[in-house]
Amino acid sequence: MNKLELLSPAGDLQIFKAVVDAGADAVYFGGDLFGARAYAKNFTIEEAAEAIKYAHIHGAKAYLTVNTLLKNPEIEDKLYDYLRAYVENGIDAFIVQDFGVFNFIREYFPTTHIHVSTQASLCTKNGAQFFEGLGATRIVTAREISIDEIAKIHAACPDLEIESFIHGALCVCYSGQCLMSSIIGGRSGNRGRCAQPCRLPYEAYEKNGKHLNKNGSYILSPKDFCTINYLPKMIEAGVVSFKIEGRMKQLSYATGVVSVYRHYFDEYLYKGAKNYSVTEKDIQKLLDYGNRSGFTDLYLTRHNGPEMITFEAPSHTKSEDSSGVIKPSKIKINCKVSALLNKEFEVTFSDESGHIGTSKGNIIEAASKKPTSYEDIEKAVSGLGNTPFTIDKLTIDFDDDIFLPVSVIKNVRRTAIEAFEANLSGQNEAPVIKEYSSLKFTGKKNTVPGCFATVQTLDQLKAINDADFVNTIAVSRNFFVTAVSSFNGDVYIYLPTILREEYASELTIDERAAGVIACSFDEVGLLLNDGYPKEKIILDHRLYTFNNRSIKGFRDISIVNNCIPYELSLKELKHRDNSHSQMIIYSRIPMMVTANCTIKNTIGCKKNNDIYNLVDRKNQQLVVKCNCDYCYNTIYNSKKYIAFDLKNELIDLGVKDFRLDFTVEDYKETASILKAYKATFIDNEPFTFKEDYTKGHLKRGVE
Numbered sequence: 244m245n246k247l248e249l250l251s252p253a254g255d256l257q258i259f260k261a262v263v264d265a266g267a268d269a270v271y272f273g274g275d276l277f278g279a280r281a282y283a284k285n286f287t288i289e290e291a292a293e294a295i296k297y298a299h300i301h302g303a304k305a306y307l308t309v310n311t312l313l314k315n316p317e318i319e320d321k322l323y324d325y326l327r328a329y330v331e332n333g334i335d336a337f338i339v340q341d342f343g344v345f346n347f348i349r350e351y352f353p354t355t356h357i358h359v360s361t362q363a364s365l366c367t368k369n370g371a372q373f374f375e376g377l378g379a380t381r382i383v384t385a386r387e388i389s390i391d392e393i394a395k396i397h398a399a400c401p402d403l404e405i406e407s408f409i410h411g412a413l414c415v416c417y418s419g420q421c422l423m424s425s426i427i428g429g430r431s432g433n434r435g436r437c438a439q440p441c442r443l444p445y446e447a448y449e450k451n452g453k454h455l456n457k458n459g460s461y462i463l464s465p466k467d468f469c470t471i472n473y474l475p476k477m478i479e480a481g482v483v484s485f486k487i488e489g490r491m492k493q494l495s496y497a498t499g500v501v502s503v504y505r506h507y508f509d510e511y512l513y514k515g516a517k518n519y520s521v522t523e524k525d526i527q528k529l530l531d532y533g534n535r536s537g538f539t540d541l542y543l544t545r546h547n548g549p550e551m552i553t554f555e556a557p558s559h560t561k562s563e564d565s566s567g568v569i570k571p572s573k574i575k576i577n578c579k580v581s582a583l584l585n586k587e588f589e590v591t592f593s594d595e596s597g598h599i600g601t602s603k604g605n606i607i608e609a610a611s612k613k614p615t616s617y618e619d620i621e622k623a624v625s626g627l628g629n630t631p632f633t634i635d636k637l638t639i640d641f642d643d644d645i646f647l648p649v650s651v652i653k654n655v656r657r658t659a660i661e662a663f664e665a666n667l668s669g670q671n672e673a674p675v676i677k678e679y680s681s682l683k684f685t686g687k688k689n690t691v692p693g694c695f696a697t698v699q700t701l702d703q704l705k706a707i708n709d710a711d712f713v714n715t716i717a718v719s720r721n722f723f724v725t726a727v728s729s730f731n732g733d734v735y736i737y738l739p740t741i742l743r744e745e746y747a748s749e750l751t752i753d754e755r756a757a758g759v760i761a762c763s764f765d766e767v768g769l770l771l772n773d774g775y776p777k778e779k780i781i782l783d784h785r786l787y788t789f790n791n792r793s794i795k796g797f798r799d800i801s802i803v804n805n806c807i808p809y810e811l812s813l814k815e816l817k818h819r820d821n822s823h824s825q826m827i828i829y830s831r832i833p834m835m836v837t838a839n840c841t842i843k844n845t846i847g848c849k850k851n852n853d854i855y856n857l858v859d860r861k862n863q864q865l866v867v868k869c870n871c872d873y874c875y876n877t878i879y880n881s882k883k884y885i886a887f888d889l890k891n892e893l894i895d896l897g898v899k900d901f902r903l904d905f906t907v908e909d910y911k912e913t914a915s916i917l918k919a920y921k922a923t924f925i926d927n928e929p930f931t932f933k934e935d936y937t938k939g940h941l942k943r944g945v946e
Contacts, residue, residue: 248304248483249508250406251501252490255284258497259294259305264571265498266505269304270294271338273490276325277309277317277435292332299668300631301574302596304335308490310360312341312433312789312810315684315818322347323679330355330676333669336380340419340433343792346799349378354675356380358406362419362433366392367744368399369768375403377800381484382406386413387838390473390480390543392744397481404483409474410500411488412535412559413465413542413551415441416835417741417875420785422809423834426880426937431810431945433787441465442557445857447841447867455845455855459554462841463857466553469529469538471507475516477543492533495567499532502569533561542838546874549844575635576663580624582607582615584642590624590655592632592663600663604655610646617641623652630660682791687897688822694920695825695900697737697760698722703905704729706913712921715900717760717781721872723753733757738766739873740785740836746873760806761786767802777801784808784827791820806902812944813892821898828886828893829916830904831866831879832939840876842869854907866907879906882937885916887923888930889941 251267253259259270272294273285286294291307298305307329313322322344326337330352337355339345340362348357358381359365359374366385374382381404384393397405414421424438425431444460456462468488470477477485485508487500503525511519530538536553574594581589588604617639625634693714698704704726707713717735718726727734736752737760747769752759758779761767763786770780782805788794789808797805806825807816809832842853850871857865863881870877886893893901903920905913922928 246483247478247508247512248406248485249501249504250306250484250486251497252487252492253294253497254490254492256286256290256294258494259286260297260571261494261498261567261569262501263298263301263303264569265501266508267303267501269306269335269484270298271306271308271486271490273308273435274325274329276321277311277313277344288328288332291329291334295329295333295335296668299333300664301571305333306336306338306358307334308338308360309344310338310340310362311435312431312787312808313344314811314815315790318343318347318790318792319681323351326352327676330674333672333674338383341787341789341793342796343788343790343794345374345377345379346796347792351677351679352674353378353677358383358404360419361385361408363764364417364419364741365396365764367742367747367765367769368396369747369772370763370765371396371400371403371405371768372772373764373768375400380404383408383486385417386468387417387542387546388743389545390476393477393482394480395744401481405481406484406486407477407482408468408488409470409477409485410468410504410529411492413468413539415463415465415837415839417838419787420740420836421834422832423878425810425945426832426834426939429940429943429945433810434945436946440859441835443860445859445865447845448856448858450854450856455841457845458549458552461553461555461557462844463835463837464535464553464557465551465839466537466539467533467535467559468540468542469526469534470540470543471504471521471526471529473540473543474504474507475511475519478511479516493567496532496561498567498569500529503528531562533559535559547839547843551839552844571631573633574631576632577636578624578634578638580620580637580639580641582620582639582641582645582647584609584645588647588651588655590652590659592659594667598663598667600659600661600666602655602657602659602662604651605647607642607645607647610644612646614644615647619649620647620652623649624656626653626656627660630664632660632663682795684791684818684820687817687895690822690897690899692826692894692898693900694903694924696903696905698726698905699907700905700909701725702910703908703913706910706917709914710917710921712925713903713917715757719872720750720753723756727753727755735760735781737783738762739870739875740833740877741838741873741875742766742769743873758804771800778803780804781806781825788824791818794820794823804899807898810940810945813889813896813941815944816896821896824898825900825902826893826896826898827884827902827904829902829920830884831882831906832884832937833877834865834880835876835878837876837878838874840869840874841867868907877906880937882935884939885919885932885936886938886941887919887932889938890923890930 248268251262295305340360361383383406430436430438441463447455539551591601715733717737762783784806788805866879
């Protein structure tokens, strides 16, 4: 079994050092670029260098979060120098979301470990195997998966490290699948700037107007996660790294939570699972350090439930007022001194793990006057001062009647301890760094885009058949037989947004399908494991081919077809390789995908694929659709997303297909959109539309 790791967050250098002193085996933190907490203080490279050294000296590791989506100029102009500085300072791993960044690191920093972020929404062995095959050393599982699901990943990938969250805030949306903050307020969670709209009040209504809220209005606000009672089961399931959330939290929270979990890790390691028991006093300590309407551990055993939701008072509360400062303990090391006549004076520091630091000085001469005593050497060698070390065992090999200046002893001691410290902190290990070469964009290809539509109902399919200009459609698996028998064209299967293990085992693709739209890395991994033809796979917008490096990364494994993500602007798309891309130009933008179900959490599970409305503080109505076949909710934007009036700019992008995504539209709505598309793109008429609509990020983009 790999060594277990208690992994703590740190928002600044003081907290970093404090959590190491409190017992963290590793610390993750953000630099001044590309981290998922853009509004945190974050570290300068100088602070990071000090932090990494401190961690290594104390036997801990340091991981940098590079877990946002990057635009082409960022990845080509800034990323290499940014990452190189951390690699040269000994960073142990990068935590990564962007597939382009993943491949960038593998290419230019091949010996530096990559941990795939929870932002990749990995739920099954298939996604884990996909990244393991590409060189990831660790995956961070989706917060939503259970202990049993984790165990199945570990059984399939025994050599891949598994990291899972154990404490702190929960997102109601699968991480990496949230666009709500981005679309509503321009603050993208995928870019580290989430405004947390899930913590706001919402009223839920059925289509008939029935009000669903019973327990409060904060129906998208989960309680904080606390899994301390489940540590033995998580360890047995194969979790190696146990991650505490909270890079925005204060010092007292970080050190307090680490201290409690450290205690119970040691309890398990020394006493075993049979004698593992958490006291109510320590649970109360964790509550006092901070909680959001109490704690939940539900995801570890069940898919969802109202017990997870705050319903009221979603703000973080605490009652612990301690400073959180922990006095660092000195590291015990051994020291061996050789002070023999006519030989070089030598000092060697070492520890039980085999780290050594040695330094030599002058040839020792016989004393002409007052000789140097054993006590003189002992005193001068033992003065380790402000270093983090203290001598546990001192051995002095000593001749009588020798002379050694105290300054020589101290200088040799100083250089020996510096050599030991460098060895201990890994500064003597040179990482592999390859010379950077930018990825050149060759420009767009002039094409006449086809018309591709995704369809979910018979009404929508009838409207498309009546329009007769849509080339290709995609439908869900359970709608495929109906669609393929009535549509005169290619029919793809649109795989579910989230694929959990219980559904993955029964996922088969009808041979009549022209191909599939894959929405997750789990699905890509499953398709590749099953030998599905790569040329028939379209990567959905949710797989975030945000930059040309990500497109190239997929192309390198022979997956070339993709769909443009929602968060790129027209200006940014001009520098993206769109030659094998679909571009969605009509939809209701999917804002969130949640394991929790508002219907179940309010009036109880009905398993009938309900559609209902969420009304926010500004009286905007978000449409929510239950996918009971795969047990998740999708929350759609209140406004329709239409880009038809940008026709000339869209055509100029050189995309393969324009895509129309139909979700909750009836026949009349579907037909009106198709009519507007035909008038604009086929008949070359000016675009007109009576309803209020949005063009998403095509003009404004995201920071």
